[in-house]
Amino acid sequence: MARNKxxxxxxxxxxxxxxxxxxxxxxxxxxxxxxxxxxxxxxxAVDFDVVxxxxxxxxxxxxxxxxxxxxxxxxxxxxxxxxxxxxxxDCSYNTLELSFGKISDLNxxxxxxxxxxxxxxxxxxxYNHTLTGMGINPYRRYNNNIPIENERYRMLFHHLNSYxxxxxxxxxxxxxxxxxxxxxxxxxxxxxDICKVINTFNRLEAIKSIIFANSPLENMxxxxxxxxxxxxxxxxxxxxxxxxxxxxxTDDVISYIEKMSxxxxxxxxxxxxxxxxxxxxxxxxxxxxxxxxxxxxxxxITFKPQPEDLEYLRSFKFEDLTFRGTVEFRSVCSQPVSxxxxxxxxxxxxxxxxxxxxxxxxxxxxIFNRGLTSKELRxxxxxxxxxxxxxxEKLKKLLYQIIDLSADGLKERGYNxxxxxxxxxxxxxxxxxxxxxxxxxxxxxxxxxxxxKEYAKL
Numbered sequence: 001m002a003r004n005k006x007x008x009x010x011x012x013x014x015x016x017x018x019x020x021x022x023x024x025x026x027x028x029x030x031x032x033x034x035x036x037x038x039x040x041x042x043x044x045a046v047d048f049d050v051v052x053x054x055x056x057x058x059x060x061x062x063x064x065x066x067x068x069x070x071x072x073x074x075x076x077x078x079x080x081x082x083x084x085x086x087x088x089x090d091c092s093y094n095t096l097e098l099s100f101g102k103i104s105d106l107n108x109x110x111x112x113x114x115x116x117x118x119x120x121x122x123x124x125x126x127y128n129h130t131l132t133g134m135g136i137n138p139y140r141r142y143n144n145n146i147p148i149e150n151e152r153y154r155m156l157f158h159h160l161n162s163y164x165x166x167x168x169x170x171x172x173x174x175x176x177x178x179x180x181x182x183x184x185x186x187x188x189x190x191x192x193d194i195c196k197v198i199n200t201f202n203r204l205e206a207i208k209s210i211i212f213a214n215s216p217l218e219n220m221x222x223x224x225x226x227x228x229x230x231x232x233x234x235x236x237x238x239x240x241x242x243x244x245x246x247x248x249x250t251d252d253v254i255s256y257i258e259k260m261s262x263x264x265x266x267x268x269x270x271x272x273x274x275x276x277x278x279x280x281x282x283x284x285x286x287x288x289x290x291x292x293x294x295x296x297x298x299x300x301i302t303f304k305p306q307p308e309d310l311e312y313l314r315s316f317k318f319e320d321l322t323f324r325g326t327v328e329f330r331s332v333c334s335q336p337v338s339x340x341x342x343x344x345x346x347x348x349x350x351x352x353x354x355x356x357x358x359x360x361x362x363x364x365x366x367i368f369n370r371g372l373t374s375k376e377l378r379x380x381x382x383x384x385x386x387x388x389x390x391x392x393e394k395l396k397k398l399l400y401q402i403i404d405l406s407a408d409g410l411k412e413r414g415y416n417x418x419x420x421x422x423x424x425x426x427x428x429x430x431x432x433x434x435x436x437x438x439x440x441x442x443x444x445x446x447x448x449x450x451x452x453k454e455y456a457k458l
Contacts, residue, residue: 010283013310014254021325022191028413029102031186032109032344035090035334037137039452041128045144050127051093057123058087071149091153091177094143096131105415110341117458132456133340135215135224135333138448140179154293155271159263163232176227180215181334183343186326187351195247197327198319200358202243205318205331206367206377207402211424212343213382213433214333221435222382224333228316235276236261240316242375265309272301336434336455345420349406356405366394384436392431399428
């Protein structure tokens with residue numbers, strides 16, 4: 001009886017956290033997050049003193065007011081309360097992130113982004129540093145790949161580096177969060193549409209690889225999937241990647257989340273790291289043993305799970321239901337800066353056309369419904385390979401059809417945002433992503449420095 005009671009409590013907690021926020025009328029708000037690698041053009045490590053000086057100057061110039069400092073007193077996040085915009089650093093001071101408070105009109109986001117970006121670039125230029133629009137830092141081998149000095153990132157990278165304690169099959173890039181960068185979008189969703197949105201966009205992931213891949217690593221054009229899936233985050237497949245099942249109702253959503261794994265929590269303001277444990281097992285346990293940093297070393301600790309620990313669940317799904325009543329789309333690599341709005345526009349247009357999108361995918365025989373799942377297709381597309389049955393001219397028409405549908409959705413939003421999709425038509429015509437374009441160029445002896453500068457252009 002006690003176990004059943006615990007299960008009912010955790011299912012209710014999941015319901016309250018993830019489902020209740022969707023029980024309202026969805027707005028047309030867009031939340032956008034742009035992570036951009038910092039590159040030292042001298043082919044040396046990013047100078048963190050320059051980065052810290054940039055943060056101080058930026059915060060002062062734009063009057064950002066909520067400041068978060070690392071253990072050494074350096075700014076790693078700053079928020080402008082007036083509009084919700086945030087300057088931060090993702091995992092390390094090698095990646096800068098610009099996030100924007102919820103806004104309806106994508107043109108407003110872009111206007112503010114351009115102002116911030118131009119200021120940052122003008123500050124960095126005298127030091128021969130630059131931001132660039134790539135999903136993998138092209139000079140990562142030169143950088144000091146160390147995490148931001150604070151409790152959270154210390155715990156996170158201790159966790160990721162503990163992969164050797166587990167079975168084989170992991171890659172050897174536990175520091176991948178220090179050199180990878182994404183373009184993430186959050187859009188409102190209503191309870192009745194949760195499953196339809198997740199199921200449909202989950203299938204769309206194969207298409208997105210063709211036009212958005214921009215994280216070349218080893219033989220991959222889009223290494224994002226690999227880096228997360230083959231890290232300790234992917235020990236439980238439910239925490240990463242796409243969905244391997246259809247979700248039929250909110251009970252299915254709750255059951256799916258219930259099997260996701262927790263790997264950290266807090267006690268006495270200290271992060272505790274422990275073996276990734278599915279929520280139903282975690283909350284069904286009398287005690288959990290983990291470790292925390294005591295200021296000198298990691299020390300073992302045994303503690304009792306508490307319902308509040310659900311706050312520390314971290315999911316890395318391509319389509320991620322959040323506690324904000326949104327779905328976060330997080331599979332897209334950082335895009336070339338001049339085309340950075342393509343992903344927010346693509347998703348914002350399609351979410352209003354999800355029924356029509358589902359119909360296209362249901363009836364397609366160019367790549368779908370040919371014996372390969374969307375996940376299998378995406379894996380092939382991630383390395384720039386098309387199955388033998390793909391007719392490239394028909395594939396282009398399918399891409400145009402989906403981009404056109406997004407444009408129709410944007411027109412219905414009424415903010416004149418369709419122009420942001422223009423680069424996607426170009427990519428569809430040539431069947432290349434930014435990574436494919438760069439990879440082909442490098443094979444023809446175009447230096448990586450050309451693409452660093454080209455993908456940095458506003």
